[in-house]
Amino acid sequence: MAVKTGSVERLVGSYHAWASNGASRAPAWLTELRAGGIARFGDLGFPNMKQEAWRFTSVAPIAEGTFALAKAPTRVPTLDDIRPFLLLEAGPRLVFVDGFFQRSLSTPFLDDVQSLAHVVTHRQDLVRQHLGQYVATQDRPFAALNTAFVSDGAFVHVPAKATIAEPIQLLFLATGNQVVTHPRNLIVIEREARAAIVETYASLAQDVYWTNAVTEISAGDGARVDFHRVQRESSRAYHVAATQTHQGRDSTVNFHAVAFGGALARHDIGAVMAGPGGRLILNGLYLLDGAQHADHHTTIDHAADHCDSHEYFNGVLDGRSRGVFTGRIIVRPGAQKTDSKQTNNNLLLSGEAHADSQPQLEIYADDxxxxxxxxxxxxxxxxxxxxxxRGVGEDDARRLLTYGFAAEILGRMEVAPLRAQLDAIVRGRLAQP
Amino acid sequence: MKKGNVLLAVKGLRVAVAGNEILKGVDVTIRDGEVHAIMGPNGSGKSTLAQVLAGHPAYTVLAGTVTYQGKNVLDMKPEERARAGVFLAFQYPVEIRGITNSYFLRSALNALRRERGEAELDPIDFLQFLEQKLKAIGLDDSMMNRPVNEGFSGGEKKRNEILQLAVLEPRLAILDETDSGLDIDALKTVAQAVNQLRNPERAFLIVTHYQRLLNYITPDVVHVLADGRIVKSGGPELAQELEARGYDWLRDGVMVS
Structure with missing residues (x-):
């Protein structure tokens, strides 16, 4: 059942205005992709809590809010402004402000670490081959809406057998108030290639805005991706995102998601193990306080045999915050020798904090x-x-145990400089010296 | 041998947990450097005594006094007791997720050093200190970078307790059934480590159900706790006698001291 609201019509209207104006020079295939997205969003409307996938999360503040499509920032932040959000000083880097690529703050690498808008024209065939191929929009209104507004975002491509030695940073910084951005990221790691990536969402001020992001990640046969995602939006922001991975034979994806921003955050993480022998670690941490609400909705699809997926999500909930975790695991017929492990542990630091945890296992193979x-x-x-x-004071002991709960997740990150930076951020957040 | 100063004096201690009186009037006096063993059948209150001395919040003291270095221990929080030099090696050591053993040990040691007005050890200095301690008690560093007690075997957990004892250098070390669940090799390792740590400045209270640990650690005094009371105290030979005769002759018998 679609919920039709004035705001759905407004968004559809703003799409048509945008499509006939700024976005009109796009290639035909992209125009078609966008048109499909807005049609789907128009059909679906905003989700409601009667829908199974949205049982615990109301998107009313987004549906009932007014968010203008973000415009290019009038004042571009300086390198000093963004430094607090950079996890590494050097290495390839793409910086977006209010959804717009900032060449002056970025260090692209050839045509392989570039803005999506750039490669849509320069590497059209490659982009067309992958963009929109992995994330499902059929029953996902937000991903459909993002697809309607595809214009820019990060593009990472690692050619077969290549390794990009330094971690690649993708930073999405918000500076606007009452605006919406639709960052769209495409990451293609070809066969036997390797890369480490960190994608960060943050804001310069405690503004109210809406980020509606989609990231698609393709890991070819034998590829390895260490993907880190840091969601540290303004505590008044709305953050909705879908990240979809697609793995070939014998590939490895280590996916780490750390979330502690947003008034309301919903992250759909999808993983398809499409070839035999794939390995996936899906490792997540959410740290919430105040009235924050964060919903992680994960789906691991074992479509091939002999794949391992290990999923670990820990939540630390303080104040009146609420954490929602759904872990759906599908084992398709023929996906024999699947080894799948899922844990979700929630630490309640206050009597008013609340956690919902629901595993959903759908197993159609017997071995x-x-x-x-x-x-x-x-x-x-x-x-x-x-x-x-052992002599540790009670307050220190509480902090230490809480930090340990988070550190358990951080400890699985194998890219040492990123792990160290995230550890420092988490310590800061938990006041652990 | 000249007797040391009284370190711990337990007098008329009565303790309840969840409304049940477990200790019904216990008296024990431990002097500096002495090794006391508390033996007794299951359910006699041995572990309760150990836990109460460390300040476990589940126990209610109904009557009696516990004085440590002249201070009323019962008024002190667990961390204050630890900082004053009381250490409990747990019967069931607790797993601490996400915190490595070396981080945990350094945090604990620095809490004690702060109390003593000493400078805290940074990770590098601590590592050197730790290596000395490991060497002294014959352990390797294989447990150091694993989360505290997580996935440890029974023997590893008990060895880890003894390592903490070595690092924190208490004045009074209470061992709560440290020997239970250990095979003979692990038992010997633990006993050798304890013997290494014995010195005139450090007293031990060893709670055990079996006499076998006392084949390797010779106590100065052996107490028998039965039904919440010390029913007999004696020298190391008492442990042998208990091994030969069991506990029943004491449980039903007249109190002898």
Whole structure:
């Protein structure tokens, strides 16, 4: 059941105005992709809480809000402005402000680490081959809406057997108020290639805005991607995103998602294990406080045999915050020898914080190993006593245990400089020296 | 041998947990450098005594006093007791997710050093300190970069408790059934480490169900705890006698001291 609201019509209207004006010079295939997106969004409308995938999350603040399509920033931030959000000083980097690529703040690498708008014209065949091929928009209104407004975002391409040695940084910085951006990112790691990437969403001020992002990641046969995602939006912002990975034979994806921003954040993570022998680590951490609400909706699709997927999500919830985790695992017929493990642990630091955790296993093969487990609860009093009995004060012990809960997730990150930076950010957030 | 100063004096201690009185009047006096063993059947209150001395919040003290270095321990929080030099090696060491053993040990040691007005150790200095300690008690560093007790075998957990003892250098070390669940090799390792750590400045209270640990650690005094009371105290030979005769002759018998 679609919910038709005035704001759906407004968004469709703003699409037509944009498509006939600024976006009119796009190649025909892209225009077609966009038109399909807006048609789908118009059909679906905003999701509501009667829909299974949205049971615990209301998008009313977005549906009922007024967000203008972001315009190019009038004042471009300086390198000093963005430095707090950069995890690494050097290496390839793409910076977007309010959705617009900032060449002066970026260090692209050939045509392989570039703005999507640039490669849409310069590497049209490659982009066309991948863009929109992985993320499903059929039943996803936000991804459909993003597709309607595809114009710019990050493009990363690593040719077969190549390795980009330094981690690639993608930074999306918001400076506007009451605006919406639709960043669209495409990451193509060809066969036996390797790359490490960090994608960050952040804001310069505590503004109200809406980010509606989509990232598609293709890992070819034997490829390896270490993908890190840091969502540190303004605590008043709305963040909706879909990240979709697609893995070839014997490929490895290590996917790390850290989220602590946004008033309302919803992240759909999809992974398709399309070739045998694939390995996936889906490793997530959400740290919430105040009235924040974060919903992680993950779907791992074992479409081929002999694949491993290990999923770990930890939530630390303080104040009146709410964390939602859904872990859907599909094991297709014939996906024998699947080894799938899922855990979701939630730490409640306050009596008013709340966590919902729901595993959804759909298993259509018989020779598989699938386990799942979830916990919701306060700090373990036995662990507190253990630490105190070693001379650690009670407040320090609480902080240490809370940090440990987060560090468990950080410890799985294999790209040391990124792990160290994220560790510092998490420590700052949890006041752990 | 000249007797040391009284380090710990437990007098008439009565303790309840969840409304059940477990300790029904316990008296123990430990002097500097002494090694006391508390033996007794299951459910006699041995572990309760160990936990109460460390300040476990689940226990209610109904009556009696516990004085450590002349101070009323019962008024002190667990961390204050630890900083004053009381250490409990847990019967069931707790897993601490996400915190490596070396980070945990450094945090604990620095909490004690702050209390003593000493400079905190940075990771590099701590590593040197830790290596000395490991060497002294015959352990390797294989447990250091793993989360505290997580996935540790029974023997590893107990060795880890002894390592903490070595690092934190307490004045009073309480070992709560450190020998339970250990095979003979692990038992010997633990006993050798404890013997290394024995010195005139450090007293031990060893809680055990079995006599076998005392084949390797010779106590100065052996107490028998039965039904919440110390029913007999004696020298190391008492442990042998208990091994030979069991506990029943004491449980039903007249209190002898």
């Amino acid at each position: 598989v190993k699938c386990t799942h487990g979830s916990t919701v609860g306060p700090l373990d009093p036995r662990a507190l006593f253990y630490l105190c009995s």
